[in-house]
Amino acid sequence: xxxxxxxFVIFLLAVCAVYFITPIKARWAVLLVASYAFYLLxxxxxxxxxxxxxxxxxxxxxxxxxxxxxxxxxIDEAKEKKDRETQKKLKSESKAxxxxxxxxxxxxxxxxxxxLKYFWxxxxxILTNAGIxxxxxxxxxxxxxxxxxxxxxxxxxxxxxRNKIRPDKNLAKLALFFSFFPIIIQGPISRxxxxxxxxxxxxxxxYQRIAFGAQLMIWGMFKKLVVADRxxxxxDTVFDNPGQYEGFTVIIAVICYTIQIYADFSGGIDIARGAxxxxxxxxxxxxxxxxxxxxxxEFWRRWHITLGNWCKDYIFFTVSLSPTFGKLGKKSRKYLxxxxxxLMPVIIAxxxxxxxxxxxxxAELKYIAYGWYQAVIIISGMLLEPYLKKLAELLRINTxxxxxxxxxxxxxxxxxxxxxxxxxALSFNAAIGMFISSFTWNPExxxxxxxxxxxxxxxxxxxxxxxxxxxxxxxxxxxRGVEIRExxxxxxxxxxxxxxxxxxxxxxxxxAYGSGYDGAEFIYREF
Amino acid sequence: xxxxxxxxLRDVRSDIDYENEKAMIxxxxxxxxxxxxxxxxxxxxxxxxxxxDDLLPENFNSVxxxxxxxxxxxxx
Numbered sequence: 001x002x003x004x005x006x007x008f009v010i011f012l013l014a015v016c017a018v019y020f021i022t023p024i025k026a027r028w029a030v031l032l033v034a035s036y037a038f039y040l041l042x043x044x045x046x047x048x049x050x051x052x053x054x055x056x057x058x059x060x061x062x063x064x065x066x067x068x069x070x071x072x073x074x075i076d077e078a079k080e081k082k083d084r085e086t087q088k089k090l091k092s093e094s095k096a097x098x099x100x101x102x103x104x105x106x107x108x109x110x111x112x113x114x115x116l117k118y119f120w121x122x123x124x125x126i127l128t129n130a131g132i133x134x135x136x137x138x139x140x141x142x143x144x145x146x147x148x149x150x151x152x153x154x155x156x157x158x159x160x161x162r163n164k165i166r167p168d169k170n171l172a173k174l175a176l177f178f179s180f181f182p183i184i185i186q187g188p189i190s191r192x193x194x195x196x197x198x199x200x201x202x203x204x205x206x207y208q209r210i211a212f213g214a215q216l217m218i219w220g221m222f223k224k225l226v227v228a229d230r231x232x233x234x235x236d237t238v239f240d241n242p243g244q245y246e247g248f249t250v251i252i253a254v255i256c257y258t259i260q261i262y263a264d265f266s267g268g269i270d271i272a273r274g275a276x277x278x279x280x281x282x283x284x285x286x287x288x289x290x291x292x293x294x295x296x297x298e299f300w301r302r303w304h305i306t307l308g309n310w311c312k313d314y315i316f317f318t319v320s321l322s323p324t325f326g327k328l329g330k331k332s333r334k335y336l337x338x339x340x341x342x343l344m345p346v347i348i349a350x351x352x353x354x355x356x357x358x359x360x361x362x363a364e365l366k367y368i369a370y371g372w373y374q375a376v377i378i379i380s381g382m383l384l385e386p387y388l389k390k391l392a393e394l395l396r397i398n399t400x401x402x403x404x405x406x407x408x409x410x411x412x413x414x415x416x417x418x419x420x421x422x423x424x425a426l427s428f429n430a431a432i433g434m435f436i437s438s439f440t441w442n443p444e445x446x447x448x449x450x451x452x453x454x455x456x457x458x459x460x461x462x463x464x465x466x467x468x469x470x471x472x473x474x475x476x477x478x479x480r481g482v483e484i485r486e487x488x489x490x491x492x493x494x495x496x497x498x499x500x501x502x503x504x505x506x507x508x509x510x511x512a513y514g515s516g517y518d519g520a521e522f523i524y525r526e527f
Numbered sequence: 528x529x530x531x532x533x534x535x536l537r538d539v540r541s542d543i544d545y546e547n548e549k550a551m552i553x554x555x556x557x558x559x560x561x562x563x564x565x566x567x568x569x570x571x572x573x574x575x576x577x578x579x580d581d582l583l584p585e586n587f588n589s590v591x592x593x594x595x596x597x598x599x600x601x602x603x
Contacts, residue, residue: 084602162580301558312559317579320563326570346563382560 001041003185003271004224009217011038012275015181016210019279024202031176031199031279038181039144046143049116053109054175057153060105061167061174064098064160071097095161102161106154113150116141118363145184147360151310152178156192158314165193173200180281182272186265188286188306195283203280212485213277218503220270225511227467228263231256233455235424242430247440252451254438257424258417259468262291265304289475294408296377296415307360311353319349343382350382351375361423366431370422377415463510528573528594535568536590545590552584562587569593575600 001007015034022030039047071094078086120141127134156177159165168174177196183189238245238253245253266287273283290303300308319325325345333341351372358371381388392399418435425431445451452458474484488496536545543556551557557565565587566577575597586596 164583297558313582316559317563317582321566321577321579321582323576326567329567342564342567346560349563 001038003268004221008271008275012278016278020205022202024204027202028173028176028200031180032172035176035179035181035184039179039184042185043144046141046146049112049143049146050149050179051175053112053149053153054178055171056108057105057157057178058168058171058174060101060157061160062169064101064157065167067097067101068094068160068163098161102157105157109150109153113146116143116146118359121363145186148184148187148189149178151189151307152192155189155310155314159192168192168196176200180276182275183283185272186268187304188269188272188284189310190284190306195281198281206280208489209280210278211489213274213279215485215488215500215503216274216277217271218274218500218507220267220272220274221507221511222467222503223263223267223270223471225267225507227464227471228260228267229511230460231260231263231456231464233460235260235455237454239424239430239434240426242426242434243437246437247442248445249442249451249454250434250438252446253454254417254420254424254434256456258291258413258420261420261423262287289479291413291416292409292475292479293412294405295381295412296374297381299412299416300374300378307357311356315353315356316349319352320345325349339386340383346382347379350379354378364427366422366425366428369428369431370419373419373422467510528597529590531572532569532590532593532597535565535572539564539568549589551589552587557587569597573597573601 001011011034015030018034019027019030036047039050071090075087075090075094078084078090124134156165160167168177173196176199177190177192180190180195180199235253235257238249239257269286273285276283284306286305288302288305290299293299293302322345325348328348329341329344331341332344335341336344354371354375355368356371357374358368361367361370398404421431421435422428425434449458452461456464477484488499491499533545536543540557540561543551545551548554548556552562562582566582569575570577577596577600581596581600586592
C-alpha cells in the first residue's frame with residue numbers, strides 16, 4: 001500500500017476508529033491485525049519470511065531466558081554462600097550457553113536477509129552477464145521491510161544476551177513488535193525496550209496528540225510529495241544517463257539528489273512517526289537536521305540515527321571494546337606509536353560500521369564505496385586531529401567563532417554531496433565518471449536556461465525554492481529548540497486552522513503527481 | 528578512586544563539568560569515541576575488564592556511577 005497516499009490515510013483512520021472503540025486491554029491486538037493486513041496488502045508473497053524470523057526469534061529468546069533463569073538460581077545460591085569463584089564460573093557458563101543460541105539465530109535471520117537481498121541479486125547479475133536470460137525478477141523476492149525487522153530482531157536477541165531486557169512470553173505480541181505497520185516500510189529501527197511496551201499497553205483517545213500526529217504526517221507528505229518527488233525528475237534524467245551531462249548540470253543534479261534523499265527519507269519517517277503518534281505511540285526520531293552538521297561524524301549522529309545507534313551498540317562497541325582488538329591495539333602501539341595504537345580498535349570498528357552501512361543499501365560495489373568513503377574521512381579526521389588543532393592555532397583561527405562554524409557546515413555539506421555520487425549513480429564507474437565530469441566549466445547551462453529542460457521547469461524550480469526556504473526557516477527554529485507544533489497550538493483557532501488548511505492545500509496542489517506516480521516508492525524502501 | 532577517575536575523564540575530554548554532571552550519556556555529552564577511550568583507561572588503571580555488556584547509560588552517567596561500576600567489577 002502506498003504510504004504517502006489517500007489509501008493510507010483512510011487505512012489509518014479505520015485503524016484509529018477500531019483501536020479507540022476496542023477495550024483498552026485488547027487494543028494491541030488491533031495493531032497486530034492492522035500490521036499484518038498492511039503487510040498482506042503491500043507484499044503478500046513474502047509474509048512467510050517475516051513469520052519465520054518472528055517465530056524463530058521468539059523461540060530463541062525464550063530458550064535463552066530459560067537458561068538465564070536456571071543459572072541465576074544457582075548464582076543466587078552461590079551468592080548466599082559468598083562463594084565468589086562459583087558465581088563467576090556460573091556467570092561465564094550461562095553466557096557461553098546463551099551465546100550458542102545467539103550465534104544460531106543471527107546466522108538464520110541474517111542468512112535469510114543475505115539470501116533474499118543479496119544472493120539473488122548476484123545470481124541475476126552473473127547470469128545476465130553470461131548472456132543467459134533470467135526467468136525471474138530477483139526484486140520480487142525481497143520481503144517488505146526485511147532489513148528493518150531483521151535488524152530489530154538482532155537487537156532484541158543481543159539485548160536479551162546482555163541482560164538488558166527479558167524475553168517476551170507472548171508470540172503474538174512479539175509479532176506486533178516486528179511488524180508494526182508505520183515502521184515496516186523504512187523504519188525507524190526501533191528497540192524493544194523503547195517501543196514494545198508502548199505497543200502492548202492500550203492508549204486512550206487524546207485530541208491534541210492526534211492533531212500533532214496528523215500535522216507531522218502532513219509535514220512528511222509535504223517533504224515527500226512537494227519536494228522529493230518534484231526534484232527527483234532532474235536527478236533521474238542526469239543520473240540515469242551517465243556521460244551525457246557534465247559540469248554545472250552534474251553538480252546541480254547531485255545537490256538535488258542530496259536534497260531529494262533527505263526529503264524522501266525524512267518525509268517518510270515523519271509520516272511513520274505521525275501515524276504512530278495518532279495511536280499514542282512515540283517512535284524515535286531518525287533525523288536531527290543532518291545538513292547542519294559541522295563534521296562528518298556529527299552528520300552520522302544526525303542522519304538515519306536509529307541505524308547509526310544500532311551500529312554503535314552492536315558493532316562499534318562490541319569490536320572496539322573486545323579483548324581481541326584491545327590486545328591488537330596494545331601490540332600495534334609498539335609499531336605505530338601510543339596514540340595511533342590506542343586508536344586501532346576504534347579504527348577497525350569504524351571500518352566495520354561503515355561497511356555495514358554501505359552493504360545495508362545494497363550488495364553493489366558503489367554502496368560499499370559509499371560506506372568506505374565516509375569511513376576514510378572520519379578516520380583521517382581522528383588521526384589528524386592533533387595536527388589540525390595545531391594548524392588552527394598557528395593560523396590563529398578561532399574554531400568557536402560563528403564564521404568558522406558556517407565554514408565547517410559548508411565543508412561538511414560538500415563532503416556529503418560528493419559521497420552521494422556513489423549512492424545514486426548507476427554503478428561505481430558511473431559515479432567516478434560523473435564526479436570527474438563535474439569539473440567541466442560550463443556556466444552557460446544555467447544562463448541559457450538549458451537546466452530547466454531536464455525535468456524541472458521554471459515553475460517547478462520556483463515551488464522548490466519557496467518550499468526549501470520554508471523548510472530551512474523551520475529547521476533553524478528547530479535547531480534553536482523551538483517546538484513548531486507546540487508553538488502553533490498556542491495560536492488562536494483562526495490562525496491555526498488557516499495554517500493547517502494552507503499546509504494541506506500545498507500538499508494537494510503542489511504535490512508532484514506525474515503519470516505513473518507511485519506514492520509507495522520511497523527510496524529507502526529498497527534498502 | 529574518585530580523584531583518579533576524574534583525572535582520566537579530564538584527560539579524555541576537558542570541556543565537561545564532571546563533578547556536577549549527572550547525565551553524561553543521556554544528554555549525549557560523551558560520544559562513543561570518548562567512551563571507548565575512557566573504558567580503555569579504566570581497564571588499565573583499575574585492573575578491571577569493562578565489557579560491552581556494562582555499557583549501560585546508568586553506569587556512565589556520572590562519576591559516582593562509574594566508581595560504583597569499577598568497584599563492582601573489582602569485587603567480581
